Amino acid sequence: MTAYDDDNIFAKILRGEIPSTRVYEDDDTLAFMDIMPRVDGHLLVIPKTPCRNVLDASPAQLEAVIRTVQKLAQASKAAFDADGVTIQQFNEAAGGQEVFHLHFHVLPRHEGVSPRA
Ligand code: 5GP
Numbered sequence: 001m002t003a004y005d006d007d008n009i010f011a012k013i014l015r016g017e018i019p020s021t022r023v024y025e026d027d028d029t030l031a032f033m034d035i036m037p038r039v040d041g042h043l044l045v046i047p048k049t050p051c052r053n054v055l056d057a058s059p060a061q062l063e064a065v066i067r068t069v070q071k072l073a074q075a076s077k078a079a080f081d082a083d084g085v086t087i088q089q090f091n092e093a094a095g096g097q098e099v100f101h102l103h104f105h106v107l108p109r110h111e112g113v114s115p116r117a
Pocket of ligand 1: 009020021032033034035036037089090096097098099100103
């Protein structure tokens, strides 16, 4: 298992060292807008504690994050009057992960509209 490196961008966002547009926060999780949104309303949900990805996550971290993902998927579907919601998550570089702090993408989706690449 590769060690967690707290020099990653999302750890810096958590520490307030770089700006982000925060949309939700509780004791265990934070959600903010993706800087390169693939659809309007594309947001990211992360745990506040160090965790590289799902492969590295504790049950408590997973539970906290997925609860927030569900809450924000429901809220953003309503807020964007969406037809559905895509929830995406990547693990390690070979799995498509670019930022090595656990995160879930939440994308409100509309019929016939493809996410930008
Ligand atoms: P992944 O690791 O899931 O492949 O992708 C990381 C995601 O983080 C990308 O969608 C990218 O646009 C987003 N991202 C990268 N750097 C920043 C940043 O500095 N701020 C925010 N808000 N999002 C970022």
